[in-house]
Amino acid sequence: MPDDYIECAELSGKTIQALRVHRNAGEGTGIEIELTDGTRFACSISNPTALRASLYKGGVGFPEIIREYEV
Helix, strand or coil: CCCCCCCCHHHCCCCEEEEEEEEECCCEEEEEEEECCCEEEEEEEECCCEEEEEEEECCCCCCEEEEEEEC
C-alpha cells in the first residue's frame, strides 16, 4: 500500500446516505459516511498528521468492524 493515501476498495460503487464532518480541537477532525447498505465509514485526521479509518456495520451493541485502515 502506498504511504501517501489509503485505498478503500470496499467502498467502491456504494451509495452515500449521509456524510458528517465532526471537528474536535482535542482529537482532530472526524469524517463519518453512512452508506445505504447499512455500513458506515469513519475516518479521523489529527495533528501531527495521523490517519485512521474504518468501515463498520452499526446496530445494537458494538459495531461490526469490516476493515480498518491506518497510515
